[in-house]
Amino acid sequence: MYTTLISAADLAERIGDPNIVVVDCRHDLTNLAAGREGYAIGHLPGAVFGDIETQLSGAKRGADGVFRGRHPLPEKEALIETLRGWGVNDDSQVVAYDAHGGMFAARLWWLLRWLGHEAVAVLDGGMAAWQSLGQPLSTEAPAKPRGNITVRAPFVPTVTVVDVMLNLQNGERTVIDARAADRFRGENETIDPVGGHIPGAKNRFFKDNLQADGRFKDADALRADFTRLVERPEQAIMQCGSGVTACHNLLAMEIAGLPGAALYPGSWSEWVSNPTRPIATGPA
Known part of the structure; x- marks a missing residue:
């Protein structure tokens, strides 16, 4: 497996x-x-x-x-x-x-x-x-027999925007943002018309999980990277622009032997849809 x-x-x-x-x-x-x-x-x-x-x-x-x-x-x-x-x-x-x-x-x-x-x-x-590796590609769309997968107990937790708002008050968890540094700082209006980040968040660009050849860094290197950001993985809330690339950081943490971090699915795009939610700009 x-x-x-x-x-x-x-x-x-x-x-x-x-x-x-x-x-x-x-x-x-x-x-x-x-x-x-x-x-x-x-x-x-x-x-x-x-x-x-x-x-x-x-x-x-x-x-x-x-x-x-x-x-x-x-x-x-x-x-x-x-x-x-x-x-x-x-x-x-x-x-x-x-x-x-x-x-x-x-x-x-x-x-x-x-x-x-x-x-x-x-x-x-x-x-x-x-x-x-010289492996072939195909242009055929396969016909698959219908599968039987069922819903079982999840291996991963999530948090809501309400949870993230409450965390601004109690500071019990660390928000880690997977977007590029310019987006995190609020300097890329093309992608993020409302720029910046959730106050108190730390920045971990998802591409920092990769080696130069596009493969993931080894477990030891990833573990060293993420333990500098958060003491315990279950304290971490992972987010990005819309809940997609945050999963890259979650995968990297799993490779590193640091399971338990939660995904904030709505991420920045949901956060900024309500102008009453606070925004920080500049570096972490």
Whole structure:
């Protein structure tokens, strides 16, 4: 069972195994069609396509009309139906990949753990690692038999915007923001029209989890990085722009042997939708 990462070499040995479901999670926040177009041009053999916008996220507004963020969590029942359509069973090994250092694949990794499915891993190094081994790509969309995955007890916790607001008062937990430093400081109006960060938050750009070749740093290096930010992982609240790249930091902490941090799914996009919530700018 692979529960964090799988290497391209290990996946290549198992790619035809019917118990393995490979999901292409490529995406572009500025071109929402780019992931599916890339999948059509060429993807790992047997892989299905997972759409961040329509399948791995839910409605942007709740039943009460309140904005929940750019990529709120999907309803569990809807996500289960998507996974069954991909052929995922309770005993399936799921492998998620992208071409962006795992920034989108980590979202599916986290979502499956949220459903209580342990056997899910991110392809370390993504498409580049696969192609560096001379492995083939395919243009065929596979027909998968319907899966039987069910919802079980989650492996990962979440917090709400109310929890984050309360934390401003009691300071019991540390908010760690996965966005780039300029966005964290409030200097990138193109991506964040309302810039800055939650007061008291620390900045850990998700790309800092990676080596130069796009693969994750080893467990010891990641453990050293994150223990400088938070004493105990269960004290940490992970966030980003919309709850996607925060999952990359959560995966890195899991690799480091530091499980227990919570995801704030609404993240910055939900936080700034209410102008009464405080904002800080500048460095952490």
